[in-house]
Amino acid sequence: MSSSAKLDIAIIGAGLSGLALALALHKNGLNNIIIYESRPASLDIGGAIMLSPNALKILDVLDVYQPLRLRSYEFDTLHFRKSDEAMTPVDTFEFGSATKYGYQALRVYRYELIEVLHELIREKSGISIMYGKKFSRLLSETNEGVTWSFTDNTQVSASLLIGADGIHSQVRKYIYPDLEPRFTNGIGVTAAVPTAQLQLPEGLETPVTLMNNKHGAFVIAQQLHDGSEVLIGKQRRFTESLDKDGWADLLNNKEWCLDFLRRGAEDFPQVVSNAVSNIPKNKINLWPFYMVPKLDTWVSKGGKVVVMGDAAHAIPPTAGQGVNQAFEDVYTFAGVIGALENQNTDDSEKRRTVLKRWQAGRQARIDKVLELNTMIDKRRLPNQDSSDVENEEFDLGWLYNIDFEKTIAEWCA
Ligand SMILES: Cc1cc2nc3c(=O)[nH]c(=O)nc-3n(C[C@H](O)[C@H](O)[C@H](O)COP(=O)(O)OP(=O)(O)OC[C@H]3O[C@@H](n4cnc5c(N)ncnc54)[C@H](O)[C@@H]3O)c2cc1C
Structure with missing residues (x-):
């Protein structure tokens, strides 16, 4: 597994995480990628989503941002008001700003984003998508890779298996057989x-x-x-x-x-x-x-099975960070794997250490987002006396102005 041509990567789930991950891995020189999706085709599920500058920076590097922008509504601030006739202003929350964070926020239909991701994937050689393949269970994990089965009883192997299969992840069951998402x-x-x-x-x-x-x-x-x-x-x-x-x-x-x-x-x-x-x-x-209860690890003991996106940390929608954090997962993971491949190392201990750092770093961001959720909830919930929080502005630089390349380099050092 010392050259990128040899590292074959299987991604379970062609949702936003899975598709963006394939593009990010490709950007890092990995070009032996298959995405397996249980649905018969890419479906228009859900409505529109809101994308904040941390995710837009990533989508820009992946060449998604410019075409997506033409299909999106741009805005900066979420406003909170009382429901009296005057609609008295209570609070605001920044979701983007070209001057402060480099990007206005986008609101875009999910299918539009999926379409742009698909168009880009079609242009790349080395990424394929197989529909109608539902991951069933993991059969074995060795130093060479993993083998698993689909519900149609076919078996497949790869060097690395990524579970990007959403909140009810089947891949996660290999690492956490008894874990169930919790209704909030x-x-x-x-x-x-x-x-x-x-x-x-x-x-x-x-x-x-x-x-x-x-x-x-x-x-x-x-x-x-x-x-x-x-x-x-x-x-x-x-x-x-x-x-x-x-x-x-x-x-x-x-x-x-x-x-x-x-x-x-x-x-x-x-x-x-x-x-x-x-x-x-x-x-x-x-x-x-x-929400998915906090996981101790997103990586299997053997280091060949990894979960990310909603499969690793589905979070309540309060700060609008669900999908934005998923993009952070996949981009930083691809950066870490790409760097390891470039170092041409067969040192599996080093791989494990770097993946541990990646996961700890990502979990720390998720924890901060959950803290932010709690603070925002205080302002939004009915019966909440907002007078004490009214004029406090959130400092969101840590969320939107993150330097991903620096972070990746630190994890891989
Ligand atoms: C109605 C709705 C509105 C939302 N709005 C927002 C928003 O405004 N902002 C925001 O940040 N987040 C929003 N979210 C959350 C956001 O959609 C998720 O955080 C995001 O979709 C996670 O992406 P994912 O790719 O990790 O998982 P998913 O989008 O769930 O994709 C998982 C993929 O894996 C496939 N799959 C599942 N099991 C298997 C299997 N066994 N084998 C093969 N394939 C499998 C699924 O079919 C799916 O295509 C919303 C969610 C919903 C439901």
């Missing part, structure tokens, strides 16, 4: 409507979250490049934990979702009633918030 007792229901329908009051900046003590938080966030559409969404506590089919049934129960969005609209400013007056049912999404 929160759900969000979202939809998309034309911006014109809202008749946004003059001067009301978006994205804005209107906070109501009784009914939870109502989010309005413009999307599409020209901002002609808005995401509308409501987040609330939901104590009943359902299984996979139960959540799917709830999502398919469009009347329930509509009622969730509309309930209490009369207790919000008029803009919310306008927003929920006409909701296309095909634009409704439901997001139960799960």
Whole structure:
């Protein structure tokens, strides 16, 4: 395993982590990569996502940012207001800034990002994607590599196996057989409507979250490049934990979702009633918030199986960092593996040490994001007295202005 041509890497999951990881590995000179995806084809799952400068810096290096920008809505700040008629400002949260962090934040449909990633992958030789291949279980891990099976009973081997297979990861089960993601007792229901329908009051900046003590938080966030559409969404506590089919049934129960969005609209400013007056049912999404308990390690004992993205650390959406942190995982991992390959080392102890440093460094960032989530929650939750936090500005330089190349070099030193 001392030359990059020999290191064959298998990635389980062609979601945002898996696709970006393939591109990042390729950028680092690794070109023997197969992505295995359980779905029959790339699907348009979920709605739009928000990307912050830390992730955009990565996507820029991977040549994703410029084409993506043309498909995205750009903004800087998330606004938080009371749900009184005056919509009294309470708080703001920076999500991007060209002057401070080099990038405005982007809001973009997930399928647009997946499409751009696919286009770039098609241009590269040495990356292939196989659909309809569902990882089943790991069969063996040796110094040479790993062997596993798919649910169609075929067996495959590779030098390195990466689990980028999301929050309910099967690959993770090899390292943590009994671990299950934990429901956080929160759900969000979202939809998309034309911006014109809202008749946004003059001067009301978006994205804005209107906070109501009784009914939870109502989010309005413009999307599409020209901002002609808005995401509308409501987040609330939901104590009943359902299984996979139960959540799917709830999502398919469009009347329930509509009622969730509309309930209490009369207790919000008029803009919310306008927003929920006409909701296309095909634009409704439901997001139960799960998290993966903190893992001691993301790397198997033998060092040949690694999990990342939601498989390693699915986190609640408060600071909007879920997918942004996943991009940090894959970019730094690819940098570390690329550096090890360039050093042409067969020293497996060194590989293990560097991977340990990578994971510890990544976990430290995730822990800081979780701390940030807690601080933001204090401001957003209904019944929260915001007077003590009102004018405090978060220092977000640590999050958005990170120097990835320096960090990678330190881990590999
Ligand atoms: C409705 C919704 C809205 C969201 N909005 C935001 C947002 O605004 N901002 C944000 O930062 N985050 C958001 N998130 C979270 C974000 O989507 C995740 O953090 C991100 O998708 C993680 O990417 P991933 O590639 O690690 O996992 P996933 O996106 O879950 O991708 C995993 C892939 O692996 C495949 N797979 C699973 N099991 C197997 C198997 N056994 N074999 C083969 N393939 C398999 C899946 O089909 C999938 O394609 C949202 C999530 C949801 C559900």
